[in-house]
Amino acid sequence: MIPPRHAPAVPVGPLKTFGPASLAVYETPFASIPVLRVSGTPREMGWQYGFLVGDRVRRIADMLVSIFTEAGLPEFVVHNLLDNAWARMLPHTPERFLEEITGIAQGAAEAGVSLAEEDLFRIVAATNLDLYKRDERAFEFVSPEILEMLQNPPELPEGPSCTMFAVWGARTVGGKMFSVRNLDWLSQSGMHTERLVTVYSPADGIPCVTTGYAGVIGALAGMNARGITLSEVGAFSVREELDGTPWTLMARQLLEESACLEDAVRIIASARHTIGYNYLIADGDPENYGTAAFQPRAAAFETNHEVCEVFLDNDPKEAAAVWQAPDGRETPYGLPLTEAVMRADTAFGPKARALQAADDGPGDPENTGNPLGRDGSGSTYTTCHKPMHDMIRAYETGSEYIFPVRNTKVVEAGAPRRIGPEEAMTIAATVAHNTEMLAENDWNVMSVVYAPTDGKLWLGFEHLHKDGHWTNAPDSGYMEFGAADLFG
Template sequence: MIILNVARWRLALLGLLCSLAVPVAAAKPSADPNSLTQRLDPLFEILSGRDAQFSVTVEGQLPIDGKNQSIQLQLTRYDDQAFDLIANHPEYAVSIRRRQEATALALPKHGVVYIGSGAVDSEDHLVPKAIVPRLVGSGCEIAPYLGLLASGDAKSTLALLSNFVEIKRTDSGWTIGGDVLITALENDPNTLQVSSGDSNATIRVAEPEEMAAIDAWPGMRSESIDRSELELHLARGARRAMEVLMPSRELTSAVEHPQTVDHGELRYVDGQRLVLLWGTPEQIGRAHGQLLRDESQRCIDSVLYAFGTVQTVLTGRWFRDDLEKAYVRLKPHIPADHLTETRALAQSLGQDPKTLEALNVFPELFHCSGFALFDSATVDGKLYHGRVLDYMTTIGLQDCATTFVVSVDGKIPFANVGYAAFTGSVSGMNDQSISLGEMGGKGEGQWDGAPMATLMRRALEECSTLAQVEKLWTDSPRTCEYYYVFADGKTNEAVGVAATPDSIEFIRPGEGHPLLGEGIADSLLLSAGGRLDTLRSRVQENHGKFDAEKSMWLMSRPVAMASNLHNVLFIPADGVFYVANADHKRPAAERPYVRFDLKKLLAPAADNRTAVASP
């Protein structure tokens, strides 16, 4: 995943976004050609909308994945309905062409262009006029400053900025905050050069060239797409990407809002979100949506629209189509009560059920590490089951992180460490002392079976012994390639599982394996590469010394990756588990763990079930 040093390039981002704003009046710039105000005025003409037709090009070198790479962006606005946006990089390219009657998304490196015509969504669309509030929401830290930047008054903006950072004239240009250098080219008032550290960019403002036809894409294959869907995906994806790149305090220091609804309760435990759900599948789905409306929408935006757009650009295939095709193949293997819960959740959120169905296919892509230690490996002989989820903190799922305690009528109650709007499980423990964690492998696209997250949830709500869990996996049609650690705190048993659609292998503690190395007594370790090496050496060096604290340390970097989304330590014999979630700056392994007691958390749901059953 490409990560930009956003702090150094906000001016370019703001220029591209705000240049589509509504025209407003603004003060006249200084006539001094040596002033920064004068040099920035061409950009502010665009920011204010005073210049209704323009072309802005940003060309630069940015450090991406450890090396400088070339990026080119060009935004051309023709009128209130039409614009072109072109982005080029050595490995990918994308063009958005919008006209009053149609919108096109072109992927030149894949030779395909998606074109949609007709009406657009009433709220999420790409009409240039007043687009900024649709692309920059309150979850983005630059939102409060857009009004000032769009005012078109460079002098006032720089005066305000000077209250926070030093703006200084130098022989070569101007420095802002000491590390950003702005250089104006001699006799060229429409070009600026900006540099900071290893990054540099040239920003040019020009008149637009002739507007191309919406379907003029020589040598490219054209595919029709619903225009409303296309613009909604791009608009919501851009807005969510801005939140993840530049989160506001609304996300980094969210206000806690405990709430109780029928069949559900939202609590906060040391800053972590906890949701209790009980009742029928329909009641649980409805309460889920009522308690986590905003978090669910952010999760949908992260997965389907932000990540989905990136995947479409990288693969050349419309991501939503891939998910929906996968769902068609997976649906026959999903229990009816799970489908009922998902539909009730969608209705509660005011979403099309297909949106939630597609979203819940997404865990088919997760990757991770895990371990189980017990008997001679631990201080007290108890079983400690660790689970590391390494997957894409860069798409903002940490904003939706939620620990659920779920009691479905007639089924085993369980804890599910997951995310708003997801109904399946990737990390969980039930009140029968069964704990489970998964690790993704290869084989994406082999979807003629039960979704991994569905099997995980079924095990939590149906299985009270490790043998029952193993039978569920053996007897069920499976998808892709996955690895698992399952444990039973009642018997101090654990098993590793390597499963594909065609085969399943159970690995017992202490057994050697070609992928895992020689066995370690009373230990089961699953990971890969250098992470596995570190995990093994840590266990060998500390064998017999592991308790809860040292088991949490076992999941620290580099066993956990930079993309570490959540870590969980289960102590199933005690019904206790610890959860750490990533934030926008640190992976889960570098964040505090919060302790949860499943037995105590299940008490309110049990009381409610008793009250309903009483005459």
């Protein structure tokens, strides 16, 4: 398989500024993206954000509401649902993000854009409403007087189904850390037109960069100046509630407060989680590269409202993961590796898996609990997790690898080789085709390959071509950003 195309992104055109903040467009021969830089206190960063990209936030807020209205809900019902969902999260939202949201609305107003704090609250709610059986549970967030008016249950848009991995040490070029975050979400919605890279330099925190969409002020993906990267995967659980910290905001908090992997573990382990999510945090340890103290590491987290289980590389807890069929037969499914961590939806911790609905999880009594899918019919374990494991091993051993979902050769047989940026992109691009269903608007909309030891990242978004056809994020090409572009 030829690695996805990639090229350095370079700034073009005039720079738009507001105080210390700036907005510039970066381009490659095949893609472009705005890069926003804000700094200062939460209110100051918000004001700068609102002034420079408030118009983009306005459009995203309208798009997210329209996604719900296109599912058959009147706009006033959508507002009521999102407002009530936000009310559950509000008591658990760090004050600094509320200050930032106030600043965004004020900055947008100064720029002549009509944008209320409620619009930002609804964006947070919409990106955190990935509940299991959400069509049924949506009734919980609609006021009784409005509920009486609804003839049918609302059909909410599908939530994300993603993939992520990290590799380092003997597996990689120079022993450096490489990690990946694939976002498989509602595609072809138009949100790609408001894609955005944001560089935050908080007055009392660690500078960080997030990739995603205007108005999503938390982090769908990101990396900080200390070499910490963030990836996550939605993983439905039967133990989900919204009275907790929105995961997107917890993710941004982690980037601004984590100087090492231990900091990230503390933040995720102590958080009040809402919905079923797996996280992967990688520490590229850039400060110690080239010395005997260099120690890149990564950890995976399996969470829901009740549970948080932490896994390191080659973790015995993952090795012990077993599914027991009704007839008593046991199927081990853990695939731990040294100097590698990966996740799709499937949980490997006994507590998280027991409550999981994703991948035919046993938390739902209608499921079989088989991580390979009902009757072995397939799951994100078979189409994502195991392929990532097998490709990493193929590079290690020099073996051939054929991706079973498409029967395509990805890795040629030959000498073992270490994983670098192109190999990481190849793995990311391969599993981005895991459940690609164009007709159902379900595929990879954003892909990020991080090289945190070097402070670099490669970023791709889905793309609508002039002839009307779409390509997913990796197939659209990766834009390369260096440390100087991000934190210089």
